[in-house]
Amino acid sequence: MTNLDAAGSIPPSIRVELAHAAVCNLARRAGVDLLVVKGPGMDPLVGFKGRASADVDVLVRPDEVGRFLDLVKAHGWWARDRFETGSPFGHSTTLFHPTWGDLDVHRLIPGIGVDPSVAFDVFWASRIDVTLGGQPCPHPQPAAQALVLVLHAARSEGSPRAGQDVVHAWTDAPSEQQAAILALVDRLDAHVAWAAGTGDLEAFRGDSSYRLWAVASRGGGRLEEWRARVEAERSWRAKAMIALRAPLVNTDHLAMLLGHRPTRTEVLVEFVDRFRRGAVEMARRGKGRP
Amino acid sequence: MTHQQHWELAHDTGIVERNGLTYLAALPDGPIVVLDAVASVVLQVALDVSADDVTSEVAAAYGKVPTEVDAAVSECLSGLERARLLRRVGARG
Numbered sequence: 528m529t530n531l532d533a534a535g536s537i538p539p540s541i542r543v544e545l546a547h548a549a550v551c552n553l554a555r556r557a558g559v560d561l562l563v564v565k566g567p568g569m570d571p572l573v574g575f576k577g578r579a580s581a582d583v584d585v586l587v588r589p590d591e592v593g594r595f596l597d598l599v600k601a602h603g604w605w606a607r608d609r610f611e612t613g614s615p616f617g618h619s620t621t622l623f624h625p626t627w628g629d630l631d632v633h634r635l636i637p638g639i640g641v642d643p644s645v646a647f648d649v650f651w652a653s654r655i656d657v658t659l660g661g662q663p664c665p666h667p668q669p670a671a672q673a674l675v676l677v678l679h680a681a682r683s684e685g686s687p688r689a690g691q692d693v694v695h696a697w698t699d700a701p702s703e704q705q706a707a708i709l710a711l712v713d714r715l716d717a718h719v720a721w722a723a724g725t726g727d728l729e730a731f732r733g734d735s736s737y738r739l740w741a742v743a744s745r746g747g748g749r750l751e752e753w754r755a756r757v758e759a760e761r762s763w764r765a766k767a768m769i770a771l772r773a774p775l776v777n778t779d780h781l782a783m784l785l786g787h788r789p790t791r792t793e794v795l796v797e798f799v800d801r802f803r804r805g806a807v808e809m810a811r812r813g814k815g816r817p
Numbered sequence: 818m819t820h821q822q823h824w825e826l827a828h829d830t831g832i833v834e835r836n837g838l839t840y841l842a843a844l845p846d847g848p849i850v851v852l853d854a855v856a857s858v859v860l861q862v863a864l865d866v867s868a869d870d871v872t873s874e875v876a877a878a879y880g881k882v883p884t885e886v887d888a889a890v891s892e893c894l895s896g897l898e899r900a901r902l903l904r905r906v907g908a909r910g
Contacts (some may be wrong), residue, residue: 537840537849545842545849548831553845556829602845626847660831753877772893 539581543567546583548626548660553602555663560588560597563666564648565612566635568657570669572704573676575695582629585775586650586675589643592634592676596620604630615739615756616632638678638720646715670707671694673697673777677708678717681724682743735759822907824863824871830835841902850900852893860903861894868905873880 544567554561566580600606604622607629611617616637622630635643656663663762666672666700673696680689697708719731722771723740731737738755741747747755760766827834831842839852839860850861862874871888876883899901 537851538835541835541840542849544833545831545840545847547848549842552829552831556845626842626849642835660824660833660842662831 539580540567542626542628543580543582545660545813546624546663547664549627550583550585550599550630551664552662553598554585554587554595555644557594559591559597559598560651561585561591561665562647562649563657563659563664564703565670565679566659568659568664569672569676570666572669572700573672573696574788575691578622578691579712580632584631586633586647587722588647588651589634592632596622599630599632610634614682614741630643636675636678637682637743638717638723640716640718641714642747649711649715650677652700653739668709671706673700673704674711674715674717674721677724678720680718681740684742684744684746697725718792735761820904822864822868823840824868824903824905826864827901827904841897841900843901850902855889856893859890860897863894863903 544793547563547566549566551561551563553675555635562585563583564586565572565574565584566582569578596606599622602624603626604624607621607623614637618633618635618637619631619633622632624630636646639646650667651665653668653671654665655668658664668676676696680686680693683689698706700708712718719728719734719736719740722728722731723744728737728740728744731740736759738751739759742752749786757766820826821900825840826875829844831840831844837854837857839857841850842848853901858878859871859875862878863871866874872883872887873882875890876886879886882891898905
């Protein structure tokens, strides 16, 4: 019997499966409701054969997110970023554990229009348990898994795997599965993001979130992204908050690039460089180049 | 009425079997423990038969006499028990 404590010496697929077991075990013991939204437990109708997973993705009941984060931190995970800095959608935060690797904690699924707690209830009501690493791990039912996967693909600009995900989970899905997915798109008001994931975004050109999903699914510069984020917000107060935050440096992202928490000087250099890059972007756009 | 004991995984044990190896973890904190091919067979047998029969079954699986494997089997199982991955429980039969 050999005791291996270093995560690096365990095959990644084994480590990821046991990481799912660890996270689900921890949540169950603490009475936190969560759902595994991607990964090795996906239904074969949804995840294509051989699709590898590098981390654990969970959707936590929104009003239990804070308690769950405190819980995992007490068990050795540390935060790589924050909801506010993790993505333009502010939907998830990533934590790292020396044995289990990365854990993405979602408080909402980008692209779903109904309130996050309503969406969670819909997923939770029809959840299924999938055994991973010998432990029961709650997952959304297969149509909901497919919806989440395609909505993820909608913000994975240029990713070949996201393209494969859409083909397998949607295009090639049986008609009954497709009908069940579309019913969820309606019920959860996910039409614009769904269209972005399935190549029909132009049908929503007049929608306030059109530009945001266009950038997420097709790419664009930082200026384009911030403009889209401002447009997508409904209240003037929220628009103003986004606009004010735009020039600030994302210190969590900079820390990942640098491999350490940035110094004041490094933050200042990045702050100045953002204006330079913005000017270059505008100049390129003026010349008609991407 | 007899009291037979058997081995079972602890409730909070994670387990994955792949390519003849067994990966165990005390959840939720770890670490991950890897059982080599022989230890994996010992565990499989221990989970299948009564505790008293594990040594003889393992010996039979490898064409040995029980005394040749007894020490190794005991060491393996007690190590897993100390790591809180495995527990010995009584069953009324």
